[in-house]
Amino acid sequence: MELINKSKSIRVSVDVPSGLMMDNPSSGVVVRAQHTVSFQLPKLAFLLPQKYQFVGQWHLVNIGLSKQAIKDLSANKFLIERKDIKKILRSKARTKFSHKGNFGHALLVTGSFGKIGASVLSAKAALRSGIGLLTVHIPRCGYQIIQSSVPEAMVSVDPSEERFTAIPLLSSFTVVGVGPGIGVDIQTVKALRDLLQAVKVPVVLDADAINILGNHRELIQLLPQNSILTPHPKEFERLVGQWSNDFERLDKQREFSVRTQTFIILKGAYSSITAPNGTIYFNQTGNPGMATAGSGDVLTGIVTGMMGRGYTPEQAALAGTWIHGLSGDIAAGELGEESLIASDIIDHIPQAFTSFR
Amino acid sequence: MELINKSKSIRVSVDVPSGLMMDNPSSGVVVRAQHTVSFQLPKLAFLLPQKYQFVGQWHLVNIGLSKQAIKDLSANKFLIERKDIKKILRSKARTKFSHKGNFGHALLVTGSFGKIGASVLSAKAALRSGIGLLTVHIPRCGYQIIQSSVPEAMVSVDPSEERFTAIPLLSSFTVVGVGPGIGVDIQTVKALRDLLQAVKVPVVLDADAINILGNHRELIQLLPQNSILTPHPKEFERLVGQWSNDFERLDKQREFSVRTQTFIILKGAYSSITAPNGTIYFNQTGNPGMATAGSGDVLTGIVTGMMGRGYTPEQAALAGTWIHGLSGDIAAGELGEESLIASDIIDHIPQAFTSFR
Amino acid sequence: MELINKSKSIRVSVDVPSGLMMDNPSSGVVVRAQHTVSFQLPKLAFLLPQKYQFVGQWHLVNIGLSKQAIKDLSANKFLIERKDIKKILRSKARTKFSHKGNFGHALLVTGSFGKIGASVLSAKAALRSGIGLLTVHIPRCGYQIIQSSVPEAMVSVDPSEERFTAIPLLSSFTVVGVGPGIGVDIQTVKALRDLLQAVKVPVVLDADAINILGNHRELIQLLPQNSILTPHPKEFERLVGQWSNDFERLDKQREFSVRTQTFIILKGAYSSITAPNGTIYFNQTGNPGMATAGSGDVLTGIVTGMMGRGYTPEQAALAGTWIHGLSGDIAAGELGEESLIASDIIDHIPQAFTSFR
């Protein structure tokens, strides 16, 4: 196998690369395939970063396994497919006589001095994702910026010039998204605590909101049931501690979802989404061009917008992650991965939704 | 009929769904059709939200009734058709030697702290609708925002940092639009009263201007003749009190128009437009994707722009509502209903107008 | 002829409408043609607003007059043709090794509180018209607006918060454009006087700069030779007093150009451009959709940009007027006359220039 790995020929594995452990971290020598041709369904390992060096690009061959038999298998890990998202989106189609009151009112608590861009990006993304009304809560330094950049949004201004320190009246909102660009100042920690104690609807938490939870773990118990957290791996580590391999990471993610009764969208290639009942979903859309500043803020906006507009948290988590990745894929198809910026993802959300018409 | 309603087959009614009352609210059992195939002209009930659950999507079959006979019927309810709008637009075509002074000067009184986006949206829509000159009156907090977002507009700044408290000199304006985002502060109530007392041209009132009229009904008598109000149903309710069904709502709308000698555009699917002479018009353009933040501000801008540019109030009400809906339909055709935002409606106003070339 | 004028048929005149005076205002009965079919070259009357009601739309038939004979006629009135503009643009083509220092540095003195949009529009237009460097001088209230809207421009800020009161150092500029949105405050009058006394290059004057000249006619003698004024008829009237008909207007325009040794672009359909030597040119591009707020600011930007970039004042006046109208024509072809706004004209300047490639 070491000989194979040294070869200058293109290395193709069939089924799985020889020596690769499918359900735990590999040890010993493993063939490093550039391509792996496998059968019917992808294996879990194909979706994990640490296995990528061995699996390379993978391809599936349909060998005619019974669809019924596959369905009957009891599984708690699913690769999300386009048809699943189509079903979710169809379930809440707009009807002739609906009005903006039917599509909810989202609150986004975002931004701090120097990071108001996060507010702009998440707000635009929420508006593109079907929400009826949107209020953005920002520190005073962001006032002109948001009103100039997002005329469709209403603005609630914090008493602080620089950061989130006090919550607005929450009664009119159908969802609250919090975190992008808020920083981890002690006043913001207090405001986040107040928010979690006062809020009566599920919350979407991202970025610094998650960092605060990591630093103040007593806040975790305040999370409303069916809230959604959207950490990247570093943020998730702050929440649950280190892991030694991707399998352990998945276990920690599932355990956290079950314990806190929340959804976790762990961002990356094949983002893993865990549900309060322990199910794990893997997303298939997205591309490495989306590894760019503000991409996560856009996801927060999409998920918040969809949840506020009437999708269940599970629907919003699955469909929101898919739409985010698909928007990025359409954008990269036009503009390339290298030049892709977060605003491009937002600009292509409409095409992502209409691709399901 | 209950048996039919439980059927999993597609239910199609011919003429009208069995049991459906055409001219008053239904009681008793009614067939819930998914489609209704009817003859020559739509019935009033087809245009009302409360009948939608029974009528479903409707289709017309031309059975050759005499056009002259139809014309000779005395009716006070009309479904606006594309050819009606074409006639209105043709009546005021621009001529070779016209200059910007020929196209009027509109004043838009809009916005308050946190809601300056309403000013931006209505201003852009007015400029896209043919007005020659535009001045936007806003509280001081909106100054930078408007001048950055709408360079074609001139700005009149209120003495107040946060809201509309004092009217500018009105002599140069050919129309005044007031309401989007102004709030209902007591100072604003006073300023609106001053405006209505001083103004010598018809006024377009929307949103909080209507809410103020609802809370201070003595102001209603100050409305200049042939003014246009553009409430959504909640705002209209504040003005005239509750109704028990759509027929009563229509009666209240007509009665209000006749009594106050104003036009009312009651927004929704098939927006109903009532004239001072008691005529009721129904608009056919628009889609549920337009149920989104700022959509109403855009309508205010269009109607104000068209009235200021030289259309009569009736023409501006009918054609403005049609153009607003058509712009949204063209936008939704491109971007989808789910992602549609108010700025998209504005961006497609040019296509709506040029579709009549 | 009165019978003809009452006819509901389409009225077509051959050569000229019967009864129409060609070289002076008509009196008596004149046929009101909807179309006039004439020969070889248009007559002066075809280009004048007051004759439009008689001439209608005009068409030319080539009857084979000798081109040489036409050339040999001594004339001082010219209808600008596309080929004339092509020649001007070709004369200053960019060469391989040119750098931004080769294309001049323009100063635009524009805007006042509430009218900073004029600064934005003229600056964008200048940059689209080939200038190498651009500095915009504005009152302090416009600082954020210009820097946000026109990142390519440098900004010089007036000591005044609200208006133009003091000139910047002028030594580095190859052209100065002044007027759009500056108002007529007494401090601004003084600053304009200072500017005209200090400047050593030709100046482009528009809008309020012309209104100030009209109110303070002693300033007219300070105009640098070969400056360009771009009044609309109302502004020109303030400069030279009233006229009783279009012929007298043309005479006044020519007389003013000769006396002050400046170019006058009198805006309207078939804008007339007079040169210091008494020649009159008529422009053929443009459409009534351009009768919209800010359209004139765009012309100021184009003419200033072209003059600063190296065209002679005469070339800049002729080609700038043509490009402005052509940009508007291309924009109207896409967006329609009704919805056209000044920003659309700017957006189509590139297409206007490249149409000459």
Next chain:
Amino acid sequence: MELINKSKSIRVSVDVPSGLMMDNPSSGVVVRAQHTVSFQLPKLAFLLPQKYQFVGQWHLVNIGLSKQAIKDLSANKFLIERKDIKKILRSKARTKFSHKGNFGHALLVTGSFGKIGASVLSAKAALRSGIGLLTVHIPRCGYQIIQSSVPEAMVSVDPSEERFTAIPLLSSFTVVGVGPGIGVDIQTVKALRDLLQAVKVPVVLDADAINILGNHRELIQLLPQNSILTPHPKEFERLVGQWSNDFERLDKQREFSVRTQTFIILKGAYSSITAPNGTIYFNQTGNPGMATAGSGDVLTGIVTGMMGRGYTPEQAALAGTWIHGLSGDIAAGELGEESLIASDIIDHIPQAFTSFR
């Protein structure tokens, strides 16, 4: 030869124009060709401004010289070709599981009062060139402008309202770009000195940063190894003094690179890029429409973005210059050279990168 030069025929030289010195400035009579048809490879003189009047447009004929023989020649001057850039871009392709931390964090120190546009342009260009995260350090007067214009960027605000006077914490940045629009105030000189002393990564210096080096040559020795300077000829002259001809200029450029161990991109047609080892590269992309305000700021952004994203300084210098010129060429193809503005170059960076797919 003087006779030839007076001819009105088109003058075509074969190989080289008669009398033209290839390796030093010409003296005596030289044929001024409009076209030169030469063989296999361009001569150095074809790439120099002072020879352009003699060489005109040049064309190459492949006469079948051995590619191997050409490769074996020891040369230290190279004309960059498209395939060289393709190789560079391929060497750092994004992989499936990469995340934004993999693509670096750039700091741009740019702008001063009146010149914040330089910050906007360079920031947008950097984001379009693959950088993972971007922080822009600006004086306080630029805060709203950057956050409104570039939501993807984070902002670090200088203690000064008007200019760069103090460096932020540098530890998290993988590259620093400094210079566009910063001015040459004494406080800025001090801050630049502090920056050069503190920084531990290569720096990209442009515009006023280079002017400061020219005025304070003791700062040159502080340049981190493998830094990149992007002067235009005037700025380079301030750094090294005058030259009498293009050959001497090239010598000075090479000497400066070797002595300071930096890369110099000397901007112009056929920008020359010198490396610390004495190699000279010539770029082939770009057009005279790019001689426009802000074009250089865009180059700074591209080179900074690419270096921060993981390209070596040499790769970033070569590929960045090529991409800058190519973006401008694509933009000019669409919009024409005359109307081209710096923002157009940025808008076409994605197409420049994807042309290599």
